[in-house]
Every structure is written in structure tokens, then in C-alpha cells.
Amino acid sequence: MDGSILFSLRLSFQVALIATLFVFVVGIGIAYVLARYRFFGKELLDIACTLPLVLPPSVTGYYLIILFGRNGALGKMLYELTGWSIMFTWYAAVLASFVVALPLMIRTARAAIESVDQDLINASYTLGRSERETVFKVILPLAKRGIIAGTVLAFSRAMGEFGATLMLAGNIPGRTDTMPLAIYTSAGSGDWTRAHILVAIFTVLAGLFLYVANTFNRRTV
Amino acid sequence: MGLKVTLSKKFKNFTLDVSWELHNELAVIFGHSGSGKSVTLNMIAGLDEPDSGFVGSDNRVLYDGQQGVSLSPQKRNIGYVFQHPALFPHMTVQENIYYGATGLTKEVRDKRYDDVMDIFQLLDLEKKCPDEISGGQKQRVAFARALIRKPEVLLLDEPFSALDAKIRDEMWDFLKDIRRFYKIPVVLVTHDVYEAYCLADKVIVYAEGQVEHVGRPHEVFNTQTMPECEFPLFFSYMFSKGFN
Numbered sequence: 001m002d003g004s005i006l007f008s009l010r011l012s013f014q015v016a017l018i019a020t021l022f023v024f025v026v027g028i029g030i031a032y033v034l035a036r037y038r039f040f041g042k043e044l045l046d047i048a049c050t051l052p053l054v055l056p057p058s059v060t061g062y063y064l065i066i067l068f069g070r071n072g073a074l075g076k077m078l079y080e081l082t083g084w085s086i087m088f089t090w091y092a093a094v095l096a097s098f099v100v101a102l103p104l105m106i107r108t109a110r111a112a113i114e115s116v117d118q119d120l121i122n123a124s125y126t127l128g129r130s131e132r133e134t135v136f137k138v139i140l141p142l143a144k145r146g147i148i149a150g151t152v153l154a155f156s157r158a159m160g161e162f163g164a165t166l167m168l169a170g171n172i173p174g175r176t177d178t179m180p181l182a183i184y185t186s187a188g189s190g191d192w193t194r195a196h197i198l199v200a201i202f203t204v205l206a207g208l209f210l211y212v213a214n215t216f217n218r219r220t221v
Numbered sequence: 222m223g224l225k226v227t228l229s230k231k232f233k234n235f236t237l238d239v240s241w242e243l244h245n246e247l248a249v250i251f252g253h254s255g256s257g258k259s260v261t262l263n264m265i266a267g268l269d270e271p272d273s274g275f276v277g278s279d280n281r282v283l284y285d286g287q288q289g290v291s292l293s294p295q296k297r298n299i300g301y302v303f304q305h306p307a308l309f310p311h312m313t314v315q316e317n318i319y320y321g322a323t324g325l326t327k328e329v330r331d332k333r334y335d336d337v338m339d340i341f342q343l344l345d346l347e348k349k350c351p352d353e354i355s356g357g358q359k360q361r362v363a364f365a366r367a368l369i370r371k372p373e374v375l376l377l378d379e380p381f382s383a384l385d386a387k388i389r390d391e392m393w394d395f396l397k398d399i400r401r402f403y404k405i406p407v408v409l410v411t412h413d414v415y416e417a418y419c420l421a422d423k424v425i426v427y428a429e430g431q432v433e434h435v436g437r438p439h440e441v442f443n444t445q446t447m448p449e450c451e452f453p454l455f456f457s458y459m460f461s462k463g464f465n
Contacts, residue, residue, distance in 0.1 A: 119307040122268050125294040126301040128323035128370060137320070141311050 005197060007174060008182040015090060015178055016158035019097035023154045026098075027105030028147060032135065034106070035113040053103040057163025060099060064168050068095065090176050092169035097158035104157055105150040112146020113139060149216040156209035160202070224374050224406045228264050228274040237261070237271070237430040247400060247407040249417040251441075252427030258410040261427075262376045265408070266301050267294035278373045278406075295323075300372035304379040306363040308351040314362050315347040321366040330369070337365035340398055357388035361395065368403060375399070377409040381416065393420060418442050 034046055052060045068075040070085045079085050086092045116139050124134040140147065162180040169176040171185060179202055186195035227240040237257040250258045263269035265276055273286035283292050308317050318337060322330040338344050341361040346354055360380055367375065381389045400407065411417055417424055417438065424441040426434040434441045
């Protein structure tokens with residue numbers, strides 16, 4: 001197989017895996033807070049976390065450039081401190097994938113956490129168990145299937161991320177060209193054999209992920 | 222051992238405003254649905270916060286609205302058995318009971334575990350999951366789990382209402398054993414007249430968030446104080462005996 005195909009495949013997995021790791025931790029945290037607490041600004045947090053799901057990826061990418069670009073609010077600070085910018089690196093692809101995949105995890109995990117019987121949580125508290133113990137020993141194990149489904153969906157979305165990645169990481173062959181970007185380049189330059197192979201691999205993988213996500217989600221919902 | 226309760230809270234549909242005291246005895250809070258019985262238990266356990274009031278157990282203040290004291294449910298050391306047994310479905314019977322043994326050394330935990338397994342006759346079930354055992358067995362596990370920590374007070378929110386009459390009778394016997402072994406105040410919520418009559422040392426009748434009567438069962442359940450009680454009491458009794 002063409003070395004550049006293998007590179008794109010490896011990079012896509014690398015980006016999606018790391019992004020999913022962050023999505024897992026941050027997503028479960030936000031899902032728990034949204035599911036269990038009432039506080040001022042909750043609706044706003046919910047909307048802000050869900051926006052990347054409905055916004056065109058180019059708009060999400062644009063916001064990320066405003067935030068993390070060399071002259072962006074956070075990017076400028078980072079550049080002045082370290083002389084490094086995330087723009088046009090594979091880290092930017094991780095950031096874009098993270099932001100776009102996060103809402104899928106939050107929504108699925110939140111529904112799973114909300115479905116845990118309140119009596120079980122109350123029982124745990126009256127048995128002397130702290131909130132932290134209750135989360136790790138009761139709530140998360142019982143919301144496990146929804147969390148796994150959310151993780152698989154987030155991973156699939158991260159693998160397929162295109163628009164925001166293109167804006168933030170660019171499409172640099174051998175550096176930031178993940179599979180969706182490589183497919184775009186191949187089709188644009190008329191390299192149909194390469195495009196066919198990439199598309200076939202991607203379709204099989206996406207189908208597999210969806211099957212796994214559905215299997216877990218069906219048992220949860 | 223004793224329990225002192227004064228609670229006040231305004232809800233959308235009614236206002237809870239109750240005050241009662243209990244020594245080492247079994248009190249039944251009796252009343253219709255929506256009269257504030259379960260809310261009272263939740264407030265004693267610290268799962269719900271009153272607007273004002275006082276909850277004290279054995280000279281320990283659990284809640285004092287005036288002093289701004291409100292212990293978390295974890296620190297109240299109150300055993301609570303819910304209407305549905307609320308067993309953790311991903312844990313075995315043994316793991317469920319161990320889960321209640323917070324703050325105990327392994328030796329103490331194992332000794333108390335053996336005690337509750339014996340009292341509630343659960344020895345054959347310890348490796349089973351909750352979905353593999355019957356309703357009565359589940360409720361026995363819930364009792365064992367609530368009692369392994371030796372709580373200061375035991376709260377029971379209609380724990381027998383979902384059981385058939387034969388199993389319910391068995392559970393009443395277990396409740397008598399619990400009282401003999403643990404010697405702690407027990408508060409049982411029910412809307413079953415016969416259950417209240419048979420089990421209570423003291424009956425606290427709730428109506429629309431207020432205490433309507435307090436007294437011994439024979440004082441409360443008579444047709445002078447509660448004209449509506451004669452018929453349900455007779456019927457509950459007959460049902461429980463299967464009209465034999």
C-alpha cells in the first residue's frame with residue numbers, strides 16, 4: 001500500500017484516539033454536571049457544548065482560529081510564552097476533532113447518567129458513600145453502555161473530521177493530511193485509485209464503529 | 222436512643238409542617254399519598270432540605286435550621302430502606318451488603334456481615350445478582366445492607382407494599398427480629414391501615430402535611446377518632462388472611 005495512505009491512516013487513528021481520550025474525560029465531567037446539577041448558566045453551557053454539532057465545521061474552525069490562532073485570544077498568549085503555535089500542526093487536528101466530537105459524548109453520556117435511578121444514588125449516600133464514590137461505583141458503572149456508545153460515536157466523528165481540521169491544521173501532505181483530507185486531495189487531483197482505497201477503508205471502519213455504537217446504545221436507551 | 226423531628230417546608234401544592242418525637246420504638250407514619258410521609262423520611266435522612274426545623278438523633282443534631290446545621294446524608298448514620306429495594310444491579314448480594322459497610326475494619330465488617338446474613342437468611346444468595354432473586358429476598362438484602370453499619374435510626378418507606386401477603390407476613394417477622402437485635406428507633410411509612418395497626422408502637426397520622434393524630438394504634442384506629450378506619454381495617458385483615 002502507498003506510504004502516504006498508511007501515513008494518513010495512522011495519523012487519523014492517532015488524532016482520533018488522542019481526541020477521544022480528552023473527549024472521554026471532559027465529556028463525562030460535563031455530562032455529569034449537566035445531568036445532576038442545577039445552576040445559573042446551565043442552559044448556556046449546554047448550548048455552547050452542543051453548538052459544534054449543528055454549526056458548519058468551517059464556523060467551528062473559524063472560532064478555533066479566533067481562539068487559538070497566532071493572534072487569537074489564547075494562541076497569542078501561548079506563542080508569547082513558548083514561541084510555539086498550534087496552527088498547522090497535527091495537534092490542531094486533535095483540537096478540532098475534540099471540539100467537534102465532544103457534543104456527541106456529552107449528549108449520550110448525559111442521557112445515560114440521567115437514566116440512573118435516583119433511589120440508587122440516594123441509597124449510596126445514606127450508606128455513607130461520598131458523591132465521588134457514588135459516581136465511580138454506582139453511576140458510571142450503570143451508565144457504562146451509554147458512555148461506551150458515546151465514546152465510539154465520538155471516535156468515529158473524530159476520525160471523520162474535515163472542515164475544522166482543514167481550517168486549523170491545514171492540509172499539509174505528510175504532516176496534517178488525515179484520511180478525510182487525503183481523500184479530498186486525491187479526488188481534487190484526479191488520483192482516483194488512491195481516493196477509492198481511502199474511501200473504501202473509511203467506509204468499512206465507519207460502518208463498524210456505528211454497529212458497535214448501536215449495539216451499546218440499544219441496550220442503554 | 223431517640224429521634225426528634227420538627228420540619229417545615231412550603232411546596233407548590235401543600236405545606237409540610239410537622240413535629241413529633243420518638244424513643245426506642247417503632248413509629249408508623251400513616252396517611253394518604255401526598256400527605257408528606259416520604260418527604261419527611263427524606264428530610265430526616267438529609268436527602269431533602271426543609272425550610273426550617275430540627276432533626277436530632279440521640280443527642281446529636283442532624284439538622285437545625287436556626288443554627289444553620291445540616292449534616293450530609295453520609296454523616297447522619299441513618300439506615301434507609303426504600304419502597305423498591307434499590308439494590309445495585311451490577312453488584313452481587315454480598316457486594317451490595319459490603320457496600321453499606323463504610324468505615325468498618327475488615328474484621329468488624331466480616332463479623333457484622335455474618336450476623337446480617339444469618340438474621341435475614343441470605344447465606345445461599347450471596348453470590349447472586351439482584352435480578353436472580355425474588356422480591357422478598359431483595360427486600361431482605363436491602364435491610365441487611367442498611368443495617369450492617371448499625372445505624373442510629375432505621376427509616377422504612379413502604380418497604381412491604383410491593384410484596385404479596387405471605388411474603389409480607391415473613392417480612393413483619395424479620396422486622397420484629399430487627400427490633401430485638403438492633404434496639405433503635407424505626408420509622409415506617411405506610412398507607413396500609415392493617416400494617417400500621419399490627420406493627421406500630423406509636424402511630425403518627427398525617428393529613429395534608431400536618432400531624433392529625435399521635436398515639437398507640439388502638440387509640441388512633443378507632444371509629445371515634447377515625448370513623449373511616451373500621452371498614453379498611455377489617456378488609457385489610459381479611460385480605461391478609463385470604464378470607465379463610
